[in-house]
Amino acid sequence: MPQFFLNKRLILLLVSIIFLVALIGFSLKDRKELTWSEQFIKDTTGFVQLLFHKPAQLVAGFFENVQDIKNTYKENKLLKERLEEYVMLEAEVQTLKKENEELRAILDKKESLRDFIPIEATVIGRNPERWQETVIVNKGEQQGVKKDMAVITPSGLIGKVQHASQFTSTVQLLSSVDQKNLISAYVQGKAGSVFGLIEGYDEKRKALLLKRIPFDAKIEKKQLVMTAGLGGVFPKGLPIGEVEEVVPDEYGLTKMAYVKPAANFYDVDEVIIVKRKIDAVQEEEAK
Numbered sequence: 001m002p003q004f005f006l007n008k009r010l011i012l013l014l015v016s017i018i019f020l021v022a023l024i025g026f027s028l029k030d031r032k033e034l035t036w037s038e039q040f041i042k043d044t045t046g047f048v049q050l051l052f053h054k055p056a057q058l059v060a061g062f063f064e065n066v067q068d069i070k071n072t073y074k075e076n077k078l079l080k081e082r083l084e085e086y087v088m089l090e091a092e093v094q095t096l097k098k099e100n101e102e103l104r105a106i107l108d109k110k111e112s113l114r115d116f117i118p119i120e121a122t123v124i125g126r127n128p129e130r131w132q133e134t135v136i137v138n139k140g141e142q143q144g145v146k147k148d149m150a151v152i153t154p155s156g157l158i159g160k161v162q163h164a165s166q167f168t169s170t171v172q173l174l175s176s177v178d179q180k181n182l183i184s185a186y187v188q189g190k191a192g193s194v195f196g197l198i199e200g201y202d203e204k205r206k207a208l209l210l211k212r213i214p215f216d217a218k219i220e221k222k223q224l225v226m227t228a229g230l231g232g233v234f235p236k237g238l239p240i241g242e243v244e245e246v247v248p249d250e251y252g253l254t255k256m257a258y259v260k261p262a263a264n265f266y267d268v269d270e271v272i273i274v275k276r277k278i279d280a281v282q283e284e285e286a287k
Helices: 002-028 036-112 277-286
Strands: 116-125 134-137 150-152 157-164 169-173 182-188 194-202 207-214 224-227 239-248 254-261 270-276
Touching: 134 270, 182 207, 182 239, 194 254, 207 239
Parallel strands: none
Antiparallel strands: 116 134, 116 270, 134 169, 150 157, 150 270, 157 169, 182 194, 182 224, 194 207, 207 254, 224 239, 239 254
16 A cells, blocks of 8 residues: 555656656747737736836836935035125125225325325214214324314315314215315316315215306316315315316306215225324424
8 A cells, every 4th residue: 555655656756747848848849829828927917017117116206306306405505505605705805805996095095195194094983864974983183183184085085074082083074064164176277277165065966066166267077176275274186076067156256066076975984084294293393
């Protein structure tokens, strides 16, 4: 009985091997068509792949898009930071450029003020309600500043010292509405100088008013207007502006000229307080 089962197993093993070899041979045979079972398996496998491929591709694409969005956000954030740094750097460059130009202009102006002692000062205060009237600078009596001294920028005259304390001073601008703020001036021309007085400021036209000009005086546009130094306060030869228009005065006896200021009264940072050398000599003699 055991021998029978042993032979039966051996026969079953041989039949299985023969069937497997036959199946392999059948598979390796060059065929033009697949069997129905192979077709079924291939179709089923393809359908399953198609069924899961699209969702898998969509999910993979979604995560890729999320990653791309994260990368884009980081890049945009970095670019914004770089842009802010560039804007700040550009603003700093412009500020330094402006300060450099002002300092160079001040140095050039100091060279031309041979009859004066220039006192450099910085604007440290300005009242918004009196923006066109006064500014406060960081030099006072301790630095030799006194009332009525002329104040200029590299472009031209802007006003005079109204009050001087120990370490600061208040400068009254030429654009201030003050009838007492008179400046003797002359128009520089080829035929000679024409004298008059700066009396007031036209807010609408942004122009100084040069009055009391002789009616027969010949004045043209673009001619320079300078300080005459006749009042004993302002030195002679400080630039005030240039003539824009000449009209008869209200009585028709003299002329009045609208003068475009050489200096910018609205934007003032660095100034020069002009001390006449004759005043400095008198102070030294008094000591």
